[in-house]
Amino acid sequence: MLVFPNAKINLGLNIVEKRVDGFHNIESCFYPVGWTDALEITPAGQFTFQSDGIAIPGNGNDNLCAKAYQMLAVDYDLPPVKIHLLKAIPIGAGLGGGSADAAFTIKALNQQFNLQISHEKQLSYARRLGSDCAFFILNKPAYCFHRGDEFEDVSLSLAGKWIVMVNPGVHISTVEAYSGVQAKRSGKDLRTVLKEPVASWRDQIKNDFEATLFVKYPLLETIKNNLYNLGAFYASMSGSGSTLYGIFDEEKNLKENFRNYKVWQGFLD
Template sequence: MLVFPNAKINIGLNIVEKRADGFHNIESCFYPVGWSDALEITLAESFSFHTDGIAIPGSTKDNLCTKAYEMLASDYDLLPVRIHLLKTVPIGAGLGGGSADAAFTIKALNQLFDLGISIEEQEQYARRIGSDCAFFIRNRPMYCFEKGDKFDTIDIQISGKWIVLVNPGIHISTVEAYSGVVAKRSAEDLRTILSGPITEWKDRVHNDFEATLFKKFPLLETIKDKLYDLGAQYAAMSGSGSTMFGIFEHEQNLKPDFPHFRLWQGFLK
């Protein structure tokens, strides 16, 4: 079975408060984009996990795909499989690539073994792996809150617009990103703003990580400014970075403008 775990962007990211468990409550719109890995799962005599493409740090037993398999295998006595992941979505980039891989592993195993696990149950399994992992089960634009693992519908009209994602190769850990953040509630409701025209987002839809990370990594702000200079209707950092994105009214080819960075561009669905 071959599936293609896609990335997501954050459109707005408000860090609301620190929780008693050490995590943070957030408010954000998670929006799927087409930058994808390739994940193949086949039956095998013994379990194995292999990767190609971008090198993934850590041991294979700690990979989220392995954890997803072991979790389901424990509950459903699954036969062994061989998992092969071609990694193309940058790591530590604010795109949720690892979470997507794990969520798509859950969905693929459910289909491969005909387990009959409901969408809600798949989301519960995904929440045990990571805060944003559950989003990729339904994999559609959602308003996300609490740890980023609770969802509600959102009225956002950007389907058909062109998006450009620029990754400068700066790895930012979650701990590093949160270290300089002061949690606070936003003065405006994010869902209300995003239901309006994109031309009104620039000064109203913010990613709270930008204030401190732009000081530490000035290149990120430079990329954001350049996306606006090139005609983006809205530009921001995704998640805790370092990927920057610009949303455009019409198709662009910005590869010549960012020759030294990883770049993905395509239409939003």
């Protein structure tokens, strides 16, 4: 079975408070985008995980795809498989690529072996693997809160808008990103702002990580400003960085403008 785990962007990211367990409660809107990895699962004599493309740090058995398989294998007595991941979504880029790979592994195994796992149980499995893994089970625009693993539907569509995503190759760990932020509640509910005309988002929707990470990595702010100068009606850093994106009303080919970086561009659904 071959599936294509996709990335996501954050429309706004407010760090609301630090939790007693050391994590943070946030509010954000996750929106799926078309930048994808490729994930293939085939029968095998013994379980193996292999990856190509962008190098993935660490032991392959520690990969979230492998952990997803092992979790389901215990509960459903799955036969061994070979998982092959072609990694194209940048790592440490605020795009949720690893989380998407894990969630799509759960969904693919469910389909391949006809496990008939309910959406709710798939969400439960995904939450055990990471805070934003669960988003990719349903994989549709959602208002996210608590650790980013609880969701509400939002009536938001950017279908037909053009997005340009620029990754300068700066790897920012979650620990690094959170080390510089001060948690505080936003003055206006993000769900309310998202209902307002998109032209107003620039002044109202923000990513709390930008304040400190732009100081540490000025290049990120430069890319964001360039996206605005090139006509984006909204631009932001996604997640905890380092990918910047701009949303445009019409198609634009900006690869030459950011020729030294990884760029993905396409229409939103």
